[in-house]
Amino acid sequence: MSSPETSTFRDPMYLELFGQFKKTLTQLDKWLEAAAAHAAAKGFDPAVYLTLRLAPDQFPFVRQVQIACDTAKLGASRLSGKDAPKHADDEQSLEALRARVTSTVAYLESFSAADFEGAATRRVTQPRWEGKYMLGADYFREHALPNFYFHTTHVYALLRHNGVNLGKKDFLGTLSMHQP
Amino acid sequence: MSSPETSTFRDPMYLELFGQFKKTLTQLDKWLEAAAAHAAAKGFDPAVYLTLRLAPDQFPFVRQVQIACDTAKLGASRLSGKDAPKHADDEQSLEALRARVTSTVAYLESFSAADFEGAATRRVTQPRWEGKYMLGADYFREHALPNFYFHTTHVYALLRHNGVNLGKKDFLGTLSMHQP
Numbered sequence: 385m386s387s388p389e390t391s392t393f394r395d396p397m398y399l400e401l402f403g404q405f406k407k408t409l410t411q412l413d414k415w416l417e418a419a420a421a422h423a424a425a426k427g428f429d430p431a432v433y434l435t436l437r438l439a440p441d442q443f444p445f446v447r448q449v450q451i452a453c454d455t456a457k458l459g460a461s462r463l464s465g466k467d468a469p470k471h472a473d474d475e476q477s478l479e480a481l482r483a484r485v486t487s488t489v490a491y492l493e494s495f496s497a498a499d500f501e502g503a504a505t506r507r508v509t510q511p512r513w514e515g516k517y518m519l520g521a522d523y524f525r526e527h528a529l530p531n532f533y534f535h536t537t538h539v540y541a542l543l544r545h546n547g548v549n550l551g552k553k554d555f556l557g558t559l560s561m562h563q564p
Numbered sequence: 565m566s567s568p569e570t571s572t573f574r575d576p577m578y579l580e581l582f583g584q585f586k587k588t589l590t591q592l593d594k595w596l597e598a599a600a601a602h603a604a605a606k607g608f609d610p611a612v613y614l615t616l617r618l619a620p621d622q623f624p625f626v627r628q629v630q631i632a633c634d635t636a637k638l639g640a641s642r643l644s645g646k647d648a649p650k651h652a653d654d655e656q657s658l659e660a661l662r663a664r665v666t667s668t669v670a671y672l673e674s675f676s677a678a679d680f681e682g683a684a685t686r687r688v689t690q691p692r693w694e695g696k697y698m699l700g701a702d703y704f705r706e707h708a709l710p711n712f713y714f715h716t717t718h719v720y721a722l723l724r725h726n727g728v729n730l731g732k733k734d735f736l737g738t739l740s741m742h743q744p
Binding site: 397404408439515519525526530531541552556 | 705706721
């Protein structure tokens with residue numbers, strides 16, 4: 385909990401926003417833990433979660449977790465120029481997905497505000513854009529931010545839809561509340 | 565599409581982030597339009613959408629749309645001190661929900677950067693917090709931002725789960741891409 389006297393808001397606020405991604409991924413890890421406990425209590429194979437989909441032409445659960453991690457990881461890497469750890473996308477268990485989350489959180493923890501100097505005007509691209517680019521500020525706001533919450537929310541929604549006992553507090557985590 | 569020479573990134577960037585919320589709500593309106601077309605094509609009553617849930621103890625579709633709108637509306641109001649339009653939460657059709665979205669977008673369009681001066685250190689509270697408060701920067705990052713995408717993504721996910729033909733591009737909208 386931060387002190388009321390020291391707002392964490394600075395310019396650029398990328399560090400805080402990736403800090404928020406880190407917080408959400410830390411919550412996501414708890415959802416995976418709850419999913420494992422639910423499978424154990426009901427006596428089903430927790431690997432079943434990995435193939436769940438809300439629609440047959442949406443990515444399955446395992447891919448939702450992978451993309452949530454990669455949106456945070458590649459977002460921070462592209463905006464800072466810092467190399468990101470490689471992941472093979474070969475997870476076949478909740479434990480392996482939890483390790484993926486842990487690795488992503490550790491990478492996000494390696495950043496300082498200085499890493500994001502100039503990020504707003506950095507040119508960001510990826511192979512599928514065929515040479516086109518976005519400015520860092522636009523990329524973060526229009527692409528990384530909504531994609532990150534799109535995929536983390538799908539992870540959460542898939543678990544809720546399949547009976548895992550989660551609530552909004554598990555999505556948000558602890559809030560920086562102050563007494564008057 | 566912004567020019568590469570003029571990044572829209574400023575401090576504080578609340579105006580741009582609420583601009584992103586506005587963009588997502590504009591996309592959400594298109595999802596509702598697609599939902600209506602899907603109902604017409606399949607010959608079912610579009611009011612059915614309003615009661616859909618992904619889990620019996622989650623809010624139904626109608627409430628997900630209302631909260632998505634209110635997270636944007638009340639977030640901007642609380643961070644700026646500008647009065648927000650009142651909504652009765654009595655929508656009973658997709659058309660009424662689309663009007664709610666339109667009204668929220670119009671409110672967000674009324675803001676300028678100056679409205680958010682001092683927002684980061686403003687004390688934000690709401691009745692259910694029983695006197696406790698959050699600083700504006702923390703409130704935006706930890707509460708408004710994840711809640712907004714949580715509820716918009718649930719709206720999208722409920723429609724996808726029920727056969728409406730949407731894809732990621734419909735979620736993100738047009739990206740500010742530039743030719744090299």
